[in-house]
Each structure stands twice: as structure tokens, then as C-alpha cells.
Amino acid sequence: MLIKKVEKALNDQLNAELYSSYLYLSMSAHFKAGNLEGFANWMFVQAQEELMHAMKFYDFITRRGGRVILQPVDAPPNEWASPKEAFEETLKHERKVTGLINNLVEIALSEHDHASNIFLQWFVTEQVEEEESANTVLQQLTFMGEAKGGLFMIDRELAQRTFTPPGVGAQTE
Numbered sequence: 001m002l003i004k005k006v007e008k009a010l011n012d013q014l015n016a017e018l019y020s021s022y023l024y025l026s027m028s029a030h031f032k033a034g035n036l037e038g039f040a041n042w043m044f045v046q047a048q049e050e051l052m053h054a055m056k057f058y059d060f061i062t063r064r065g066g067r068v069i070l071q072p073v074d075a076p077p078n079e080w081a082s083p084k085e086a087f088e089e090t091l092k093h094e095r096k097v098t099g100l101i102n103n104l105v106e107i108a109l110s111e112h113d114h115a116s117n118i119f120l121q122w123f124v125t126e127q128v129e130e131e132e133s134a135n136t137v138l139q140q141l142t143f144m145g146e147a148k149g150g151l152f153m154i155d156r157e158l159a160q161r162t163f164t165p166p167g168v169g170a171q172t173e
């Protein structure tokens, strides 16, 4: 049984994860239009990961006997001045999401909802990785400056990223 306050907070985070997916899908389309296939691939994989995050919340709310209430997903931006600017926004966004997850943990703990707290710990760990992976690319872009050759090399590297679908139910059990 989910306490209403926690149910609402989990639904809000489901929406935030869907927005994250929208944001990265928009970045993927932006890079695709600019013929940066590797950057487009990295963002497409990121969008899939965010959708998986959203489904984890969907799954958890439902399994706890709560009610999923889908809310409107805000439209993301669709242009960025440079790959570096897009990754600056990615890192900033992930830091914001980390804050949202931390708030959720605080709510779960204040309501003595230990099951939600345990569920959320996966996201606490995941956010360390999310910030790190965005920052790694940002550092590469910062180091490279405006050099076209460097951008090409990073694009080739980002083309290697793949999405491994997890068992949504399995990871929340």
C-alpha cells in the first residue's frame, strides 16, 4: 500500500523521467540533423535509458497498489549552439534529477516507507553514473576546443554506445 504523498511524488518522478527521455530524444534529432551520427546515437541510447527509468516507476507504483497518473510532458528545447552546450545542459539536467531523487528519498524516509526507500536506492546509484557519463563527454569536448578532428573522433567513440534492456520487473524485485 502506498501512502498518497509518496504515490504523488513517485508519479511526479515518472513524469520527470519521461521528460528526460524527451529531452535526450530531442538532442538526438538535433545531432542527427547536423550529421553527427555518433552524438545522435549516444543521445538516442540515453533517451531509451530514461524511458526504462520511467517504466521502473510505473512498475513500482503499480506493484505497490498505487495508481499511475500520467501528466503532460513539457516540450524540450530543440536547438543547441554546439555539442558542448548540449552536454553542459545534459550534466545540469542530471544534477537536477539527482536532487529530485534525493528529495524523493527524504519523502519516503519521512513517511517510514522503507520499500520505496530501497527501490529508490537503485536510482541514487544510477545518478552517480548518469552525472559521470555526461561529464566524461563534456570534459572531452572541453579539452578538444573547436578542433574539427577531435569532434570527429568523439563522434566515432559515441557511436559505440549501445542500450541493453534490463528486465524492468526483475530489477525492482
Ligand code: FEO
Pocket (backbone or CB within 6 Å): 017, 020, 049, 050, 053, 094, 097, 130
Ligand atoms: Fe533518469 Fe538520467 O536519470
